[in-house]
Amino acid sequence: MSAPHPLSAGAELSPYDAPELYDLLFAGYKADVTTYLEKARAVGGPVLEVACGTGRVMLGMQEEGVDIEGIDASPEMVARLHAKAAEMGLHAVADVDDMRSFTRARTFGLIIVPFNAFVHNLTADDQLASLARMHQHLNPGGMLILDVQAPSVSWLTDDDGKPALELELPHPDTGNPVRLWDTRIKDPVRQVQRSLIEIQELDAKGEVATSHRFSTVVRWIHKPEMELLLRLAGFERWSISGDFDDGPYDDDSLQLIATAWRGA
Amino acid sequence: MPTTSRAYFASPALYDLLYGHFSADVPFWLARARTANGPTLELACGNGRVLVPLRAAGVDIDGLDLDAALLDDARRKLAANKLVATLVQGDMREFRMSRHYGLIYIAFNSFQHNLTSEDQIATLARCREHLLPGGTLLVNVFSPDPAKLAQHNGEPRLQIEKELPGGASLQCYDAIDSEAADQIMHVSRRVEVRNAKGAVTERHAMAWDMRWIWPNEMALLFRLAGFPRAEVEGRAGSLKGDFSRQAELKAGDAAVWTAWRDA
Numbered sequence: 001m002s003a004p005h006p007l008s009a010g011a012e013l014s015p016y017d018a019p020e021l022y023d024l025l026f027a028g029y030k031a032d033v034t035t036y037l038e039k040a041r042a043v044g045g046p047v048l049e050v051a052c053g054t055g056r057v058m059l060g061m062q063e064e065g066v067d068i069e070g071i072d073a074s075p076e077m078v079a080r081l082h083a084k085a086a087e088m089g090l091h092a093v094a095d096v097d098d099m100r101s102f103t104r105a106r107t108f109g110l111i112i113v114p115f116n117a118f119v120h121n122l123t124a125d126d127q128l129a130s131l132a133r134m135h136q137h138l139n140p141g142g143m144l145i146l147d148v149q150a151p152s153v154s155w156l157t158d159d160d161g162k163p164a165l166e167l168e169l170p171h172p173d174t175g176n177p178v179r180l181w182d183t184r185i186k187d188p189v190r191q192v193q194r195s196l197i198e199i200q201e202l203d204a205k206g207e208v209a210t211s212h213r214f215s216t217v218v219r220w221i222h223k224p225e226m227e228l229l230l231r232l233a234g235f236e237r238w239s240i241s242g243d244f245d246d247g248p249y250d251d252d253s254l255q256l257i258a259t260a261w262r263g264a
Numbered sequence: 265m266p267t268t269s270r271a272y273f274a275s276p277a278l279y280d281l282l283y284g285h286f287s288a289d290v291p292f293w294l295a296r297a298r299t300a301n302g303p304t305l306e307l308a309c310g311n312g313r314v315l316v317p318l319r320a321a322g323v324d325i326d327g328l329d330l331d332a333a334l335l336d337d338a339r340r341k342l343a344a345n346k347l348v349a350t351l352v353q354g355d356m357r358e359f360r361m362s363r364h365y366g367l368i369y370i371a372f373n374s375f376q377h378n379l380t381s382e383d384q385i386a387t388l389a390r391c392r393e394h395l396l397p398g399g400t401l402l403v404n405v406f407s408p409d410p411a412k413l414a415q416h417n418g419e420p421r422l423q424i425e426k427e428l429p430g431g432a433s434l435q436c437y438d439a440i441d442s443e444a445a446d447q448i449m450h451v452s453r454r455v456e457v458r459n460a461k462g463a464v465t466e467r468h469a470m471a472w473d474m475r476w477i478w479p480n481e482m483a484l485l486f487r488l489a490g491f492p493r494a495e496v497e498g499r500a501g502s503l504k505g506d507f508s509r510q511a512e513l514k515a516g517d518a519a520v521w522t523a524w525r526d527a
Contacts, residue, residue, distance in 0.1 A: 156410035
């Protein structure tokens with residue numbers, strides 16, 4: 001085993017600076033796309049994806065005929081989205097923009113913020129600015145859905161500072177293992193998690209051939225706090241569920257899925 | 265309807281037995297009351313653990329509490345010291361006093377009897393209504409500690425142990441279950457008093473619910489209640505007689521919030 005040292009230095013890069021590697025790890029994750037697709041079909045109106053990244057969700061939905069556009073803060077991720085769209089023969093509308101301050105030319109029936117992207121807002125002011133921009137861009141009666149990681153007590157009391165193997169999958173070209181290690185330090189008072197991420201590409205002998213290091217800082221959100229944020233941002237009503245099947249949010253939930261509606 | 269837990273301390277004598285010795289926070293409230301621009305109001309004043317010494321020190325202070333028996337006991341303590349104060353029975357979510365205050369404070373986690381955001385905001389908004397322009401609201405809640413939350417498994421744990429006069433002793437066990445997603449803890453408490461020979465001479469049982477509040481959430485509650493500014497400081501959160509200010513707020517500390525009504 002070659003777990004990275006928790007205090008490995010030299011990880012100033014964000015994982016979003018390496019979009020190919022990101023896709024290598026996450027392109028296969030489809031569970032959320034199915035749900036967001038269903039919601040988009042039920043709503044009917046145009047859809048905006050905030051933090052669309054390389055288009056895993058957005059292009060998946062566009063392929064199914066959804067009228068969708070996206071924004072993302074990372075030029076590298078958006079560039080890859082456009083390259084992928086071109087390969088797929090799709091005309092993608094995706095722009096580099098900040099979720100706290102974006103403006104679009106139209107409003108939407110549905111805005112989605114999938115896959116833990118909202119936790120990149122690190123302060124209440126940032127959280128509220130982002131939610132207010134989204135509220136502003138919803139049609140009357142329009143719906144916002146965001147999914148973030150659930151800060152369960154067992155997660156909060158996980159051992160900090162020890163590398164955890166988050167993901168292992170075969171490299172699509174070589175079949176050799178690719179491993180994602182995450183070493184987390186959590187501050188429960190400020191609700192901030194600092195992560196050192198190491199992505200290891202193994203060779204045929206099982207030795208680490210290439211290692212990529214990144215760091216992230218995210219802020220998790222508790223359920224009552226999420227409801228207060230939605231209320232402060234002007235949403236008329238909301239519901240919080242613990243999975244994509246509308247299951248209740250409880251102590252065992254792994255995800256916190258917030259659905260909020262703009263007043264009609 | 266009423267979501268504030270009521271069955272907290274039916275007996276003033278039992279409250280004093282458990283907490284009467286805890287006075288580490290009193291100098292802090294006294295110092296704040298002395299620098300306040302106007303009279304002081306204590307919400308959830310109970311039987312006067314804080315209010316009576318502040319009144320004795322000359323603070324112009326009123327008190328509010330939900331529990332008539334606790335208030336009667338506070339009045340008795342005031343009278344025994346030849347003191348008077350206006351004590352009103354009422355609910356912190358909807359109280360109405362006949363004057364406005366330079367300082368309102370809620371000590372020792374009493375704010376956490378509010379079990380919903382609606383109740384929390386209603387309480388803070390009532391406080392704001394009762395503050396003079398520029399007045400100050402102080403709220404002491406505990407800063408949640410995930411390690412302690414992880415122990416909420418319904419098993420009784422020794423919470424308070426005290427030596428009593430004449431060789432007697434007191435043990436207080438809390439069994440806590442929680443609904444962590446909604447930040448609600450159900451506390452079942454068992455108190456036993458033993459004589460010098462170790463025989464149990466008194467047994468008490470009580471139960472109540474409390475809600476913990478994360479610091480970021482508390483800041484949002486102040487915003488929603490109309491306070492433009494709120495700050496938090498960490499103080500030693502033990503019952504062992506220390507309420508000293510900490511360099512920064514940590515899990516498990518007493519979180520003391522200060523919010524200002526705009527002038």
